[in-house]
Amino acid sequence: MTIHPIAWWGFATLILVSALWVVTLPNLFRAALSLGLVLIGVAGLFILLEAEFLALAQILVYVGAILTLVVFAIMLTAKLQTAPVAAPRSRVGSAAIASAGLFVVLASTTRALLGPMPVAAHAVTLPSLGQQLVTTLVLPFELISLVFVAAIVGAVALAAPSPSRPRTR
Amino acid sequence: MPAQSLLLLSHALFCLGVFGMLVRPHAIGMLLSIELMLNAAALNFVLWNRLFGHVQAQAFALFIIALAACEAVVGLAIIIRLSRMAKTVFADQVTLLKG
Numbered sequence: 001m002t003i004h005p006i007a008w009w010g011f012a013t014l015i016l017v018s019a020l021w022v023v024t025l026p027n028l029f030r031a032a033l034s035l036g037l038v039l040i041g042v043a044g045l046f047i048l049l050e051a052e053f054l055a056l057a058q059i060l061v062y063v064g065a066i067l068t069l070v071v072f073a074i075m076l077t078a079k080l081q082t083a084p085v086a087a088p089r090s091r092v093g094s095a096a097i098a099s100a101g102l103f104v105v106l107a108s109t110t111r112a113l114l115g116p117m118p119v120a121a122h123a124v125t126l127p128s129l130g131q132q133l134v135t136t137l138v139l140p141f142e143l144i145s146l147v148f149v150a151a152i153v154g155a156v157a158l159a160a161p162s163p164s165r166p167r168t169r
Numbered sequence: 170m171p172a173q174s175l176l177l178l179s180h181a182l183f184c185l186g187v188f189g190m191l192v193r194p195h196a197i198g199m200l201l202s203i204e205l206m207l208n209a210a211a212l213n214f215v216l217w218n219r220l221f222g223h224v225q226a227q228a229f230a231l232f233i234i235a236l237a238a239c240e241a242v243v244g245l246a247i248i249i250r251l252s253r254m255a256k257t258v259f260a261d262q263v264t265l266l267k268g
Contacts, residue, residue, distance in 0.1 A: 023186070024192075028197055031201055038205065039208065046212075046215055054211075058211075061234050062238075066237065073248055076249060077197070077252045077258045095188050099188035100184070102187055106184070107177055107180055120220060120222025124222060148239060151238075151243050
């Protein structure tokens with residue numbers, strides 16, 4: 001597998017910079033839009049890793065559906081967010097230390113994994129992926145559909161206004 | 170082949186998600202951080218899929234995307250419900266269960 005270094009560095013910088021925006025921008029709407037940039041960057045990396053179907057699914061599901069939903073939720077609850085609140089300083093410091101420590105632990109643990117490893121000659125093809133989904137992985141596949149139905153019903157039940165019940169407030 | 174750096178990138182993405190989760194007071198902001206972490210996991214799966222040529226890894230990356238959709242839907246429904254009941258979207262201010 002050969003990855004063009006310019007494409008790889010471009011996507012990597014895009015992902016890292018916009019991920020930093022996602023977690024630091026005080027304006028939540030802009031944070032959500034930079035999450036879209038992260039998702040597009042990850043989809044680009046999927047294409048570089050020869051997983052084109054996943055890249056399209058990522059753009060379709062994440063950027064098309066989830067991000068739209070998030071933006072709607074931000075707009076619906078915008079009245080409650082009176083001013084863009086920043087996190088308290090002490091919390092930022094300890095959180096930065098904790099996540100940097102986690103990064104060091106992860107990096108040092110997985111360092112040994114990627115030695116002189118033979119890379120698979122051929123990428124996974126879409127027909128084999130589809131075949132696996134309906135043969136070996138049919139149970140998780142069906143389970144995901146069940147989870148989907150449960151999530152949709154649960155979300156509607158949660159978010160729908162309930163006129164019959166008195167509002168607990 | 171930048172396999173090592175790809176792995177480091179997915180770690181960095183995950184840790185940024187953890188950072189956002191710890192720092193963000195806004196519930197939707199926390200949800201965005203969860204999406205970052207899920208994406209890091211999916212990126213990891215796709216990387217290993219390419220290295221080993223395993224079909225299952227790609228299938229599970231697909232499952233991650235599907236589960237992330239479910240998670241976002243339910244999470245946002247909870248947040249909208251919360252904004253209606255508790256009149257706040259800040260995780261720190263939700264004290265409905267406090268005695």
